Amino acid sequence: MQTVLSVKNISKKYGFIQALNNVSFDVPKGSVFGILGPNGSGKTTLLGIVLNVLQPSSGSFELLGKEPDADARKQIGTLLETPNFYHYLSAEKNLQIVAAIKGKGFNNIDNVLKKVNLLERKDSKFSTFSLGMKQRLAIAAALIVDPDVLILDEPTNGLDPVGIAEIRALIQTLSVEGKTIIMASHLLDEVEKVCNYVAILKKGILLTAGKVDEVLVNEEIVEVGCADLSKLMNVLSAYHPKQKDNLLQLYFKTGTAKLDDINKHCFDSGITLNHLHLKKKSLEAKFLEITNN
Amino acid sequence: MKKLIKIEWMKVKDYRTFWVLSVLYLISIFGANLIAFRIQQSIFEREKTKMVANLFIGNTPYSFPSNWQMTSWLSSFLMFVPGLLVLISICNEYSYKTHRQNIIDGWSRSQFITAKFLFLFIITTISTLVVFIAALLFGFADGHTSFSLNDCQYIGYFFIQCLSYSSAALLIGVLLKRSGFAIGVYFLYATILENSIAGILNRYANNIGRFLPLESTDNLIPMPFFKSMQKQFLPDTSVALLLGIAAFYLIAYYVVVKKRFETSDL
Numbered sequence: 001m002q003t004v005l006s007v008k009n010i011s012k013k014y015g016f017i018q019a020l021n022n023v024s025f026d027v028p029k030g031s032v033f034g035i036l037g038p039n040g041s042g043k044t045t046l047l048g049i050v051l052n053v054l055q056p057s058s059g060s061f062e063l064l065g066k067e068p069d070a071d072a073r074k075q076i077g078t079l080l081e082t083p084n085f086y087h088y089l090s091a092e093k094n095l096q097i098v099a100a101i102k103g104k105g106f107n108n109i110d111n112v113l114k115k116v117n118l119l120e121r122k123d124s125k126f127s128t129f130s131l132g133m134k135q136r137l138a139i140a141a142a143l144i145v146d147p148d149v150l151i152l153d154e155p156t157n158g159l160d161p162v163g164i165a166e167i168r169a170l171i172q173t174l175s176v177e178g179k180t181i182i183m184a185s186h187l188l189d190e191v192e193k194v195c196n197y198v199a200i201l202k203k204g205i206l207l208t209a210g211k212v213d214e215v216l217v218n219e220e221i222v223e224v225g226c227a228d229l230s231k232l233m234n235v236l237s238a239y240h241p242k243q244k245d246n247l248l249q250l251y252f253k254t255g256t257a258k259l260d261d262i263n264k265h266c267f268d269s270g271i272t273l274n275h276l277h278l279k280k281k282s283l284e285a286k287f288l289e290i291t292n293n
Numbered sequence: 294m295k296k297l298i299k300i301e302w303m304k305v306k307d308y309r310t311f312w313v314l315s316v317l318y319l320i321s322i323f324g325a326n327l328i329a330f331r332i333q334q335s336i337f338e339r340e341k342t343k344m345v346a347n348l349f350i351g352n353t354p355y356s357f358p359s360n361w362q363m364t365s366w367l368s369s370f371l372m373f374v375p376g377l378l379v380l381i382s383i384c385n386e387y388s389y390k391t392h393r394q395n396i397i398d399g400w401s402r403s404q405f406i407t408a409k410f411l412f413l414f415i416i417t418t419i420s421t422l423v424v425f426i427a428a429l430l431f432g433f434a435d436g437h438t439s440f441s442l443n444d445c446q447y448i449g450y451f452f453i454q455c456l457s458y459s460s461a462a463l464l465i466g467v468l469l470k471r472s473g474f475a476i477g478v479y480f481l482y483a484t485i486l487e488n489s490i491a492g493i494l495n496r497y498a499n500n501i502g503r504f505l506p507l508e509s510t511d512n513l514i515p516m517p518f519f520k521s522m523q524k525q526f527l528p529d530t531s532v533a534l535l536l537g538i539a540a541f542y543l544i545a546y547y548v549v550v551k552k553r554f555e556t557s558d559l
Contacts, residue, residue, distance in 0.1 A: 052402070053393045053559040074399030084394035086385070088308050100300050101398040141398075 002029040003065065004149050004180045005050065010059035012045055018204050019045045022059070025199050025209040027182055032175045034195035034212070035184040038291060042204040043184035044081050047153050051080060064149070074102045077142030077150040083134040087127040091118055091137055094126055098141045112140040115170070131158040139167065150174065153184045168194050188287045192216060202291045216286055220257040222250040224266070225275030235269040236262075247275060297408040298415070304382075305412075311378060318374040319423050326427050329367055330355055330434065350518040355435040358443035362517040364428035365451040369514055373483045375416045375455055376462030380479055383409060383463060384472030393559045402555045410547070413459045421452040447514055453539050454510040458483065460546035461506060467550050483507060503530055509538040 005027040012020040020042045027033045035043050048054035050061055051073060063072045085094040095109045113119040116136040121129070129137065135158045142150055155171070156164040171181055171194050185191050191198055192212065199209035208215050225247045226232050232248060233241060239262075241248040250262070257278055266273055305311045336342045337353050354363040386392040395405050425448050432440070462479050469475040487507050494502030503512050513535050 048558075051397045053396050055556065055558060070396075070399050070401035070404070073397060078397045080393070080397055082390065084390040086304060086308075086389055086391060088310075089304075090307075093303065093307060097300060097303050098394075098398050100296070100303065101395060101400050103296075103399070 004029050006062040008060050010056045013057045020204040023206045029180055030178055031197045032181045032195045033197040034191035035199050036191045037201035038186055041201040043201055044153055047080055075147055077147035079138045079142045079155055080153045083138035085126045090123050090125055092122040095141055099144050102145050104145050108144055112143045116140045132163050135159055149180045151182045200290055207290050220252045220254055221279040222257050223247045223277045224273055226271050226273050232271055235271055298411050301408045301412045321371055322368050322423055322427055325367055326364055326431055330431050353435055353437050354517050355431045356437040357432045357441040359517055360428050360432035361445045362447040365447040366514045366517055368424045369454055372458045375420050376458045378416055379413050379459045379462045380466045380475055383466035384475055387470040406551055406554045417455040417459055420455050424451050450513040457510040457539055464546050464550050467553050504538055506542045509535055
């Protein structure tokens with residue numbers, strides 16, 4: 001498996017604040033890789049380091065399989081934090097500057113403007129654009145070199161529901177074309193819908209990274225209760241129960257919890273249950289659980 | 294390098310503020326010299342005043358070859374404008390965050406800052422060219438002497454002075470980032486503060502005020518008249534020494550700006 005981006009032990013301090021703490025992960029080629037975390041968890045800082053606008057305090061990374069350099073960035077389409085353009089220039093002229101820096105001609109500009117529905121506004125100054133239009137122009141800029149790798153920081157930020165759906169569809173189309181997309185988001189729902197890999201950050205610490213269906217696996221929880229909890233704890237020790245109030249919770253992967261088996265096992269061991277309940281765990285609960293520990 | 298200049302050109306080509314200021318600046322160079330030239334004419338036209346002027350000033354300042362020094366000296370009072378253009382250019386990048394975007398899009402940090410130095414160099418070259426043309430024009434308009442390129446080294450000194458002022462502006466822009474703040478500090482420093490500090494140092498600290506960053510290049514082009522009087526106030530400083538100091542500061546500006554931009558968080 002080829003890796004597009006390999007982050008190795010990156011830390012970043014702003015004075016006393018540890019924005020990133022020893023973060024390492026690999027982004028496989030062809031994946032849609034979500035970097036998920038609440039606001040202020042270090043997502044943008046991490047991408048800023050990868051794009052050389054921030055300097056890491058320690059650690060290193062490899063981009064496109066080699067030491068990072070300016071030429072690697074030329075081949076990547078990027079949207080970092082906010083759309084950054086010259087306010088006094090038109091959409092088209094701003095994209096010409098992006099294309100010129102990337103060493104490309106201007107022939108793709110109309111094409112990408114059309115993709116984000118801004119073609120008829122190409123001669124309007126950037127300063128006249130609404131937030132959503134600015135965001136779409138930034139996405140157009142990211143697509144200008146037809147890149148194999150895209151880095152998108154909160155790409156649906158500021159877009160209306162239609163715009164959000166369009167961008168998600170666009171990301172999925174790009175993914176089908178075999179492009180690698182690295183996307184930062186604080187929206188679990190977004191990551192779950194478009195990503196197949198995820199890394200979860202919280203306060204600069206990488207909590208977990210891997211395939212979405214493994215990390216954000218849906219769980220079932222069985223709650224059991226009886227008069228003598230300590231005895232029940234012993235009987236059910238094989239299930240690694242956790243005590244919550246006056247109940248015990250048992251965790252199962254979706255579809256594997258069998259209430260009748262548990263009930264029978266307890267009864268055979270001399271315990272009569274007074275509570276037996278199956279709960280489905282939502283992704284939000286899972287996310288909160290991961291980020292709250 | 295051609296690519297860097299081309300992209301820098303794309304940034305200013307449709308920027309109206311830049312062009313309005315540039316045109317006003319160029320008009321002001323001719324305007325300031327025109328005013329001085331008219332004063333010269335009115336003094337030297339009348340016999341009475343002409344005798345006094347001849348006694349104190351000598352020949353008309355705008356006659357060849359003193360026109361080169363006169364025009365360079367007078368135009369240097371507008372010296373903060375090219376610096377202002379450079380400041381606007383760099384501070385715009387900071388306020389639009391396009392300095393980050395240029396790097397993200399694939400410029401190296403050193404390419405970005407090299408492009409700014411090239412921009413500064415071109416502005417300086419054009420300013421110098423215009424001053425050269427103005428000196429030539431008023432030299433011919435004066436008409437007392439025939440064309441001469443003697444003393445046209447002052448045009449070269451103007452170039453160095455302009456390079457120094459705009460590089461100082463770039464340094465202030467890179468350090469302060471916010472345009473209003475940077476423009477205020479630059480303007481006050483270039484017009485008032487450094488002159489005051491230089492005056493105090495010259496008075497109380499063995500004339501070392503003349504070696505301050507901008508002051509040292511100011512002294513390359515001294516006032517073209519009352520020379521004997523100036524000598525009583527300021528010690529003679531060799532041009533070679535002043536050029537050496539100018540070179541030192543220019544290299545320092547370059548190194549500090551480059552290091553600052555290439556190693557800090559953007």
